[in-house]
Amino acid sequence: MDPAKKRVQISNNRGHINGWTSRDRVFGICVAVDGVTRSGVEGKPLAAADSEDSS
Structure with a gap:
């Protein structure tokens, strides 16, 4: 994981x-x-509340 560049x-x-x-493609x-x-x-694993997609 590379949090600074938001990639995995x-x-x-x-x-x-x-x-x-990028994380949005996972x-x-x-x-x-x-x-x-x-x-x-x-x-x-990210919890739903932690994801960047807030919809």
Whole structure:
């Protein structure tokens, strides 16, 4: 994550890093698979009240 530039690093499910994108292009974050929490997910999901879209 790069809060200063409001961007996040994106990757695929095989561990490869694909680059950077702006936060407004992120539609979801995988936090668990088959009920097992993914590592490193703490603090990444934003609550609806914290998002930049206030609608």
